[in-house]
Amino acid sequence: MAGPTTAERGERQQESSGPPLARRLGRLKPPRVRTIIILAVVLVLLGAGTVWVLYGSSWTRVERVSVSGTRVLTPMQVRAAAEVPVGAPLVSVDTDEIETRLRAKLPRIDTVDVVRSWPHGIGLKVVERTPVLIVQKGGNFVEVDDEGVRFATVSRAPKGVPALELRLSRGSAAASLRRFGEDRLVREAVRVAGAIPAAVARQTATVEVRSYDDILLVLSGDRTVAWGSSERGALKARTLTALMKAAPDARHFDVSVPTAPASSGS
Known part of the structure; x- marks a missing residue:
């Protein structure tokens, strides 16, 4: 009696190797709705917490203004001209506006770099003009x-x-x-x-x-x-x-x- 044909041997091998890939993928369960809701709530809470820390809490508000680089000007003069809003949320401070104000009020300033110093400071790095x-x-x-x-x-x-x-x-x-x-x-x-x-x-x-x-x-x-x-x-x-x-x-x-x-x- 003749043995199994090549096609028959292929079918048997496929059956022994388990169900087709498409059938196995179909058995994977989709994420549960409850899990999705929990993740969404966590993300919302994290976002709200971040916003509160940056804008609502006292942890990241402006408490000090440091001045460096002055030679003829005094740090007090620079701070007064800068009008940094002490007590405001640090993230809301408009550094470009402060720079423009300083250059307009104190022409002796050639360049100024206004930087946030987390969590409570604003730094004013000044370069004064030099007379020739x-x-x-x-x-x-x-x-x-x-x-x-x-x-x-x-x-x-x-x-x-x-x-x-x-x-x-x-x-x-x-x-x-x-x-x-x-x-x-x-x-x-x-x-x-x-x-x-x-x-x-x-x-x-x-x-x-x-x-x-x-x-x-x-x-x-x-x-x-x-x-x-x-x-x-x-x-x-x-x-x-x-x-x-x-x-x-x-x-x-x-x-x-x-x-x-x-x-x-x-």
């Missing part, structure tokens, strides 16, 4: 930073900061003023002040603007440097340093054309 020039105005002095921004008026000139003088009333100087405007000429003077070698900067009493391309440095000891325009500042700085070493007794230096410098007087 001062402009005398009556009995006071206006401080000018490296971007040409006139940011503060003080009664006493800060030490080591050159004075800016605009001599623009006649001839080409007046034409330069009409063409470029006073703000542009102030920015050119700022660029020159930023390019002066450190050793020379310490001796610079005045940056005198006569026109756009005629800027003069007045140093201690009645020495002068004809700088010209603010262009090629780095080359002029190197040239001036070498020129002053080569002619230490000279009274007048000219680097307005840095490839053809000159010195005179003794």
Whole structure:
């Protein structure tokens, strides 16, 4: 008698291996409705608890405001201008609004970073503007930073900061003023002040603007440097340093054309 065919052997093997996959998957029970409800309630409670902790409890309310980075300003001045709502929920504090308020009320502030310090603090990290020039105005002095921004008026000139003088009333100087405007000429003077070698900067009493391309440095000891325009500042700085070493007794230096410098007087 013949044995089972190949098809019959396949059917027997399938029967011995158990029910088909689809039948086994069908036996898996869906999640119980009660379990779903319990999970939903837990999630709702967690969300409500989080909202209450952030907005309703006393655990995350503003209790202190710290200030760092001040040099001329005092922490008290910064805190007063910031008007941080002490007692308010920390999460609700508008840090962008505080930053805008500080920059508007205290122009001496260049940048400020307002950060939340959980669970009870607000931190104000301040960077103040640094004067590179001062402009005398009556009995006071206006401080000018490296971007040409006139940011503060003080009664006493800060030490080591050159004075800016605009001599623009006649001839080409007046034409330069009409063409470029006073703000542009102030920015050119700022660029020159930023390019002066450190050793020379310490001796610079005045940056005198006569026109756009005629800027003069007045140093201690009645020495002068004809700088010209603010262009090629780095080359002029190197040239001036070498020129002053080569002619230490000279009274007048000219680097307005840095490839053809000159010195005179003794």
